[in-house]
Amino acid sequence: MIVWLNGTRGAGKTTTSEFVQQLLPDARVLDAEKVGEVLMDIKPGLPATDNFQHWEPWRPLVVETARRVLEYTGGTLVMPMTVLVESYWREISGGLTEHGIPIHHFVLHADQATLRDRIQNDKDLGPSTFRFAYLEPYAEAAHTWLHKEAEVIDTTHITADQAAQQIADSVLDR
Template structure:
């Protein structure tokens, strides 16, 4: 099983996923960004976003399904998939391989989301890029009907608890 934690940049995906991996029996955390970091020295994306590389999307599907098959415990993947086409490609690709995927989208009001991005001191260089993609994230998530939405505004422990509760249901 894969638990995909989706949401706009600044919605709390990484923190929630880490807490979830600690609380979900036997779970391991895998961030698909690692696949992008692996590719960046060898392949340049014309847009600067490795998600625009079809190879990245293919390798994410193969890596996630390979991990789930060869190491069969829950996997938690924190990754913003704000391009609806890429989201479908990746999640359907994993599902079509026979691996169960539970996607949770963390929602945070735009003003609070932007404030979180501005307050983030961990990756200051990515701040403007994240701000520039808030509108796309909100627009994409507003059109989805096949995902489970979780309020990302409470403390991360409560958000992780809400995800666990939905998984158990």
């Protein structure tokens, strides 16, 4: 099974995924961003883009990587990855479903003011124009399709470990 943690950059997906992994039996974290990093390392580079998700190979490689890891290890993959383009989500989730892999899709949500504050005051990354740039696309995706496709966990007033507990409880109750 896959527990997919979606949400905008700065929402706490990576931190929360580590807590979720500890709460679910036989779980591992697979960050699909690493697949994008592999593509970014191709020399000479692939066509210029502002987001590796736009490269056609990224989406099927995410599916294939997850499938192969699950085939090898079994258990659960916790995958923290922002996907805000609906057709990209459909391609990934459809590919996983075709392989018979159940997906529990969650969105870590916080209001815009909280997200801006978290990005501005991030002690590890500092303020990030890259992360700020995704606030509006996230708001649009949340309004049009994303919140209908996932279980929304409002993290505005809770910690990452509390969000992880809600996610683990939901997964284990299904």
